[in-house]
Amino acid sequence: MKIHIWNAFASNNSGSYTIVGRFEKEEQAARVAAELKEVLDAHGVWWETAYSALKEHERPSPLDVFIQKHGLTGGENIGSYDDWSSSSGKPAPDVWALGHQVLIHHDYTITLPRTLGEFIYARGGRVETELDHAHHPVVSVFELWKNQHGQEETDRLLAALVEELNAEDGPLATGINWDVPPAWKAGHGFGEPLLRVGAAFEELVSSYGAVERIARAHDLYVAVKVFEAWPDADPLAFLRPCQPPLKRERFDVWLLGLGDKPEEVKRLLRDQRPLTYEEVCTLQGAEPIVAWKCRPLAQAEELASGLRKLGASVDVRPTTFT
Structure with missing residues (x-):
């Protein structure tokens, strides 16, 4: 008889924040992104200095001044406490322009000020998503x-776009949250884009920039839509099977057994993604699991090598696309 004891702790106090605005002209989007980045960076320094020293915040803050200057809606706690990120190590959200769109994102916060959407409208844009x-x-x-x-x-x-996006150093091979393998599909018919490409990126700014550079090199313009993935479902199922198909192979790393140093293997795995309770039970029942999916060969071999050095039993197999 085997007895498995599982202990876990989860905290649910902060999530990510993303807002997407759209403007008629790319120049407008670039100007608004620059204005927001300047004030949010300054406000982040103001908040971090006072918060780290546990001092009472002296108002007006940079955001207060910005609100007054542009005739926006102020408030006592705008840009502070739950209305600003306090413990992520990242003092301010990222702000950047993508064509006609302005994007603002922070990966760890309760929320961010309503000022962001209000300013987008005040500058003549629309908020597409929050x-x-x-x-x-x-x-x-x-x-x-x-x-x-x-x-x-x-x-x-x-064919060229798909290969470039999936190159060893391409945006669909680096910086990906592999819980959501990337996908793509060619458009068909009137009113359809040439190509739709879906991914969950770990860091949005650099990955968005890489996609945009590839698109513009082929004289294409880009627009993006964002949404939150639902648990236990494939949020990109509507883009599968991927078309056109990728010419270069992708590979899965199969974990066949934890070996005689299971805790060390699990620690290495945590750097990429923790095993779920169900996966641990599967392994302890001597059934293999796919530890990583759809990786470029060099990535797959590197991951497998690290596991083998700790005594784990590992196999690298070509990905079967469905």
Whole structure:
């Protein structure tokens, strides 16, 4: 008889915050992003200095001044306490422009000031999406658009895009939350983008920039939609099977057994992703699990090598796309 005891602790006090605004012109989006970045960075320094020293905050804050200057709605606790990130090690949210859109994201906060959406509207834009306190991965679906062109040209362009996005150093191979494997699908018919590309990125700014650089190199413009993944479901199922298919193979790392140093193996795994309770039970029942899915060969071999050095039994197998 085997007895398994499982102990776990979870905290649910903070999530991520994302807001997406849209403007008629790219120049407008770039200006608004620059204005917001300047004030939010300054406000982050103000809050972090006082918060770390446990001092009473002296008002007005940089955000208070910004609100007054632009005739926005103020408030006693705007940009402080639960209205600002206090313990993430990241003093201010990221702000950047993507074509006609402005994006603001913080990966760990209760919420962020309502000023963000209000300023987008005040500058003539619209708020497309606000994800307030998301606890599950933020999924990004990019739409890559191009003017009318012939089918032969389209096929070549789609094949090139998919290979570049999935290159060893491409955005769909690096910086990915692998709980949500990336996916893509070519558009068909009037009003459809050339290609839709979906992924859950660990760090949005650099990954968005990489997607945009590849798109613009092919004279495409990009728009993005974001949403929070639901647990125990594939949020990108509507983009599978991926089309056009990827020419280069991807690989899964199968964990067949923990070996005689299971705790060390689990510690190494935690750097990539912790095992679930169900996966631990499966392994203890001598059944293999897929520890990592759909990785480039070099990544898969590196992960497998680290596990083997600790005595784990591991196999690298080609990914079967469904």
